Amino acid sequence: MAIVVAVLALAGCGSSDDGSSGGRDRVRLGIGSPSWNAGYATLAVSEARGYFAQEGLDVDVQLFPSGTQVAQQVVSGQIDVGLMTPEPVAIGYARNTGLTYFAQYWTRWIYSLKVPDGSPITSVADLEGKRIGVTAVASSGATFARTALKMQGLDPESIKLVPIGAGAEQLNAIKSGDVDALALWDTQYQIVENAGVKLKPLPVPGTEALFGGGFAVKKPDLKEKEDLFVRLGRAFAKGVVFAQADPEAAVGDLWKQHPETKGAASVPEEQLLADQVKVLKVRLDGQKVTPGEGDIWGRMDPEAVNGTVKFVTTAGLIDKEFPATDVYTNDLITKINQFSYEDVRAAAKKAA
Known part of the structure; x- marks a missing residue:
């Protein structure tokens, strides 16, 4: 916890860049992963299939060793959006870092x-x-x-x-x-x-039905850059829908965007593909955008977020509970989901 607090305390040392590239709005997205892998193939889909471009975005994805460092980068203004689990957001709340989620990524504690x-x-x-x-x-x-x-x-x-x-x-x-x-x-x-x-x-009792985390930003940015975040969320959601419809094509997009993720040349490509599709399906499992499950991506369950606040309090990561609504909002979800799920699925079928 001392490490987490120390890192989160490094706020205000950076500057924000609202520049654009080729007429598109630049968005700096941080994820806490030591390397690219099939779990993030949906991001590659959004890039390769032009979903980011359709939303007028140039997305710069940056990798960091941990969610704590992603949180620090958002707080300091070095990146615009961070994909992170709840612990650094909850701990940062006590330090007045002002981070809030605008869309869910993990539907459960990972x-x-x-x-x-x-x-x-x-x-x-x-x-x-x-x-x-x-x-x-x-x-x-x-x-x-x-x-x-x-x-x-x-x-x-x-x-x-x-x-x-x-x-x-x-x-x-x-x-x-x-x-x-x-x-x-x-x-x-x-x-x-x-x-x-x-x-x-x-087994770790008490973690079965917790909120897993998602896309977090600074609260002032949430109002000032709402349209930007809506477009980012929509482009990402399209990537998720496509990947669920054709996970093999999604992994193929990852290999094109990040060739180093393909694996050893000595292993048959069919085996490499099968293994990485397994990884992607683990991430897609429970994303709740499959046909018959509402066709809506990113909505956070209030009960699950409340449960996570209680969990981190019980665990001693924070001194006392706070209103869960202080660190998340579903206000952007309706706008994010304003696209045709069927059109995206149809495009995935054509790709197959």
Whole structure:
């Protein structure tokens, strides 16, 4: 928590850039991920299929090691929109950072604890004194690991957080036994399992129905740049709808935009595609934009957001609860969803 507060306190040290490129409005979007992967293929779809361009946007996507750093970048004005989980937003509320969500991205809490299949560890209580693999020490996964112990009445400082990054470094740390457990997120676990590592979950009671996070901005910007955020949300929503209709084409778009994500040339392309489609489907699962589920993207469930505020309070990440409506709004959702879902799905069918 000290790391989170210290980073969030670095507000006001940057400047905002409202420039444009080629007649389009520039938007700087930050995501907390050490690298591009199939979980973010929907962003590649929005770029490759021209959805950003249709909305008059030039989107500059920047990667950061953690959601905490994404939050700091938004607060300081270095980026315009941050894709982040709730912890840095809730903690920042007490520091008056003024961050608020305008659209949901994760429909549920994405962080969890897992151990290699066959491990003698069967509960959170067994983690005391153990080495927990995280992408970075300041990551939301690290915060979640400490929180899980604290909620069980255990000492969160009894664990050793081991930064294992992503990709080959991460897999080597797991396979070699350098870590006893993992504190990662949904798609990252699928990537690990795709590499042949079998994992089993460690249940953390109280996290089953929580808000997972989404697109956050500074409150003053929400009013001043509402149209910009609506257009960004709409372009992104189209990418989600397309990806659900044709996940294989979505992964193909990711490979075109970010060739480094394709994987080893020694692996058959069919296998690479199948594995990455699994990762994408983990992220798409529960996005609630499939036919028959309302055809609406981004709406946040008040009960879930309230539950998350209670959770971070109980976990000791903040001193007291606050009104959940202070950190989210659904006011932009209707405008964001003003497009034809069927037209996007039809385009995906043609792509197939």
